[in-house]
Amino acid sequence: MGSLPPPYLDFFHHSAKQDSIDPDQLLKLFKAQQNYLNHFFQNLDLSQTLSFTQTLLNAKGTIYFTGVGKSGFVSQKISQTLVSLGIKSGFLSPVDALHGDIGILDPQDVLVMFSKSGNTEELLKLVPCAKAKRVFLISVTSVKPNSLMGVCDLNVHLPLERELCPFDLAPVTSTAIQMVFGDTVAIALMGARNLSREEYAANHPAGRIGKSLIFKLLSVAIDVRASLRTCWILVSFLDEVDSGVCLVLSPSIEDYSPPETVQRMPN
16 A cells, blocks of 8 residues: 555545635645655765766767656656757657657667656567667666566666655656756757757757847847838837837938937847
């Protein structure tokens, strides 16, 4: 039998649905999650984390991530973060891999397997096939001992006290520490590769990040004529960029009438 839910989770055990959220109970949940995250930070094995990060830095091929369910979503996010930093990475669905997608793997690649339990059936089935491709296998798990630990080249344990879920089942704390771990490692790689602001900007040509980093004066120069579209373009530009100068030219000085007041648009 599993352990009983901690007392602070009495909030969940009312016989009828509540019409409102109890602010005190909500605060207790956030504090409990904070404590569980602190447990992760205080007990994380730095030597394992260093070996993991160094392996990714030294990878000569592509760094692939895989996982099932919520761990799969986290794996996709971490992979996309690395790609945005200019690091060759991708997500490999364990199910699709067994139906042809494993053909993308090369001997110089690294395959990182995220699994809370370390006993995920789909990942265990993938292991021998990935080994046949001679890739470097890494498991990132939170329960030990587990099956993946015995078959991977490197194992990282993410300390998990328990899930915030009252039944200790829904992966709401384990996925949080997976995300924190992966994103922190990504920034460590960013620093080790000495990624410049310009290189980062080149990977983000659209959206607020890209516009704030790579907009140049000539790239936004427009033929200013009295029209609603012109005003919309200017307002849109000013809304995306929080620094710089906007210069509006008039055909002649006689055509220019200075405004009574100058206001800065809020960010």
